[in-house]
Amino acid sequence: MPELPEVEGVVRSLAPVSAGRTILSVKISETVLSAKQIGKEAIVKGITSEDFISEMAGMKILALSRRSKYIYFHVERDEEPYLLVSHLGMTGAWFVVDTLDDIKEERFRRHVHVTFEMADGGLLVYSDIRRFGELRLVKAESDYPPLLEMAPEPFSEEALHHFLAMCETPKYARKPIKEVIMDGHVISGCGNIYATEALYTMKIHPNRSAGRISKERKIELFQTIVDVLQESIRAGGSSISDYRNINGEAGTMQERLKMYGKKFCPGCGTRTKSLKIAGRTSVYCPSCQH
DNA sequence: AGCAGCGTCCGGCCGC
DNA sequence: TGCGGCCGGACGCTG
Numbered sequence: 525m526p527e528l529p530e531v532e533g534v535v536r537s538l539a540p541v542s543a544g545r546t547i548l549s550v551k552i553s554e555t556v557l558s559a560k561q562i563g564k565e566a567i568v569k570g571i572t573s574e575d576f577i578s579e580m581a582g583m584k585i586l587a588l589s590r591r592s593k594y595i596y597f598h599v600e601r602d603e604e605p606y607l608l609v610s611h612l613g614m615t616g617a618w619f620v621v622d623t624l625d626d627i628k629e630e631r632f633r634r635h636v637h638v639t640f641e642m643a644d645g646g647l648l649v650y651s652d653i654r655r656f657g658e659l660r661l662v663k664a665e666s667d668y669p670p671l672l673e674m675a676p677e678p679f680s681e682e683a684l685h686h687f688l689a690m691c692e693t694p695k696y697a698r699k700p701i702k703e704v705i706m707d708g709h710v711i712s713g714c715g716n717i718y719a720t721e722a723l724y725t726m727k728i729h730p731n732r733s734a735g736r737i738s739k740e741r742k743i744e745l746f747q748t749i750v751d752v753l754q755e756s757i758r759a760g761g762s763s764i765s766d767y768r769n770i771n772g773e774a775g776t777m778q779e780r781l782k783m784y785g786k787k788f789c790p791g792c793g794t795r796t797k798s799l800k801i802a803g804r805t806s807v808y809c810p811s812c813q814h
Numbered sequence: 815a816g817c818a819g820c821g822t823c824c825g826g827c828c829g830c
Numbered sequence: 831t832g833c834g835g836c837c838g839g840a841c842g843c844t845g
Contacts, residue, residue, distance in 0.1 A: 525838080525839090527839095559823090564822085564823070565822085565823070565841095566823075566824095567823090593839080593840095611839080611840085612839095613823085613824095613838090613839065613840090614824085614825095614837090614838060614839070615824090615825080615826095631825095631826095635825085652824095653824085653825060653826080654823085654824045654825050654826080654838090655823065655824050655825085656823060656824065656838075656839070656840090657839095658823095658840095658841095670840080670841065695816090695817075706839095708839085708840075715838095715839075716838085716839090803820095803837095803838075804837090804838070804839090805837080805838090817845105818844105818845095819843105819844090819845095820842105820843085820844085820845105821841105821842085821843080821844095822840105822841090822842085822843100823838105823839105823840105823841100824837105824838100825837105826836105826837095827835105827836090827837090828834105828835090828836085828837105829833105829834100829835095829836105830832105830833090830834095830835105
């Protein structure tokens with residue numbers, strides 16, 4: 525389940541082996557081709573398969589960056605810049621290999637959906653077991669408004685003020701704090717794992733209304749989220765279920781998690797509880813979190 | 815106009 | 831061993 529730290533790890537490992545290379549041609553899996561043919565938006569979004577294939581041919585990858593949980597491939601063709609935006613969804617993964625057989629893990633090898641054949645011979649491969657991910661080619665972020673509506677990067681200077689201001693709007697003030705911090709319009713890149721961890725560290729019940737937390741505590745909560753995201757980046761991300769970086773390496777952050785997926789509170793030993801908030805499982809300690 | 819709530823995209827896994 | 835139900839980021843649509 526890639527959240528910001530996992531996506532950061534992908535960008536860091538993918539950039540050095542893909543930047544500077546040129547895409548010769550593109551292959552899309554039969555699964556995706558037929559899904560798109562019957563009108564579904566399958567992985568390659570906002571464009572027909574044929575157009576994606578012809579648009580991507582000849583693209584040179586200039587650089588990679590991360591924005592929230594999105595990977596941005598900065599590309600150009602005939603000196604015209606484009607952005608190839610990649611979201612990993614639940615189970616997306618990138619590989620740089622010579623042949624598909626080099627993808628060692630069978631479950632990824634079985635679900636290869638987009639293969640970019642590079643001019644220098646290698647392959648840049650997108651695999652996605654559940655197909656919740658997406659690839660979207662745009663001229664610029666403004667071509668796809670949701671990209672402009674994302675909260676600032678959590679490590680940027682304006683992120684804290686953005687968070688505090690959003691908490692005070694009528695839309696968010698009465699919502700559960702967990703729903704608020706997981707909303708990409710409020711904080712970028714904080715998914716279920718890190719929201720769960722930060723609320724546990726802060727001893728805040730996930731269902732508490734955002735408006736019923738003092739400004740001081742909200743500032744501390746924000747800093748806790750930033751800290752846990754940075755700790756996870758340093759640890760190479762959390763390898764829960766299907767996340768690997770492009771070298772097939774698993775991160776170690778999952779070993780440092782204190783509440784996500786736990787049956788008992790590591791602090792007091794109380795059996796944890798779980799409730800649904802905004803459709804997502806939210807684990808907490810009923811004794812420590814209020 | 816803006817928002818809440820639901821549908822959508824799926825394979826894997828769990829429990830019966 | 832077979833199978834129905836559940837899970838989940840984030841957008842898009844509906845009412």
